[in-house]
Amino acid sequence: MNAQAQAQERAARADARLHTAHELMRDLDLIQRWSAYGEVTVVGSVGIELVVAPDIDLEIRSEEPRVADGFAVMSVLAELPQVRRITYLDARDRHEQGQYWKLEYETPDDMWTVDMWVFGPEALGGGPLTAALQQLLTPASRDTILAIKEEAATRGERAYGYWLYQAVLDGGATSYDEYRDWLGDRNVYERTGWLTDPSSTSPRTK
Known part of the structure; x- marks a missing residue:
């Protein structure tokens, strides 16, 4: 295929x-x-x-x-x-x-x-970030995210929400392993101001 x-x-x-x-x-x-x-x-x-x-x-x-x-x-x-x-x-x-x-x-x-x-x-909630992502995600980045999520599921693991989107959009991750490498030891439960906070380090806010 x-x-x-x-x-x-x-x-x-x-x-x-x-x-x-x-x-x-x-x-x-x-x-x-x-x-x-x-x-x-x-x-x-x-x-x-x-x-x-x-x-x-x-x-x-x-x-x-x-x-x-x-x-x-x-x-x-x-x-x-x-x-x-x-x-x-x-x-x-x-x-x-x-x-x-x-x-x-x-x-x-x-x-x-x-x-x-x-x-x-x-x-701080996720509403503004959801709205920002709805505007930024492209067909290509959407497919990459879906592929990584499905790969994680086949391994019995999980790709964590907004951290995955950041890994793809800012970090250029194209596979589950690349996402894991980008994630490192970040606290996946931490709430983020990515894309919505003026202090965000994302190049997409510059």
């Missing part, structure tokens, strides 16, 4: 996963449920439309985040038979500066996870 055909197959797989993700969000009515408590943004691979792992990321920006609001949303979702597990982490005093909810939803083909972060108005 030539490179063009491989790229077309990767894009088709990603589009199918993206379609499933949007169906799941509609079935759970996630945007509407969370909109009662803040502004909802789809971020991560679904927001950028580069879905390989069965994972959805939402951010909820609230003027006054309350733990009770998250429990109100989750208490309804917990009644659904496809919802297998819901977990909560209070990370307001950590570098994430937010409240984290994780929902596991079983489909006939996969166990999907929905990661939901609730932030106050001052916390």
Whole structure:
């Protein structure tokens, strides 16, 4: 199979996963449920439309985040038979500066996870970075990212979100090994101002 055909197959797989993700969000009515408590943004691979792992990321920006609001949303979702597990982490005093909810939803083909972060108005979130990437990614860079993500999955490993995008766009990585070399010992859980912060070292902000 030539490179063009491989790229077309990767894009088709990603589009199918993206379609499933949007169906799941509609079935759970996630945007509407969370909109009662803040502004909802789809971020991560679904927001950028580069879905390989069965994972959805939402951010909820609230003027006054309350733990009770998250429990109100989750208490309804917990009644659904496809919802297998819901977990909560209070990370307001950590570098994430937010409240984290994780929902596991079983489909006939996969166990999907929905990661939901609730932030106050001052916390750094991924919405602006998602918007910037939507503008910057080209068909070629999108295919490179999908290829690296799929290669990681075949190894039983993971290529971490925005660090992968930075490795491809700024570091020129074209394979999973090159991405790992670029990543080095970076803290993959650190929130980043890449592309969105005036102090960003990316050549794309200059």
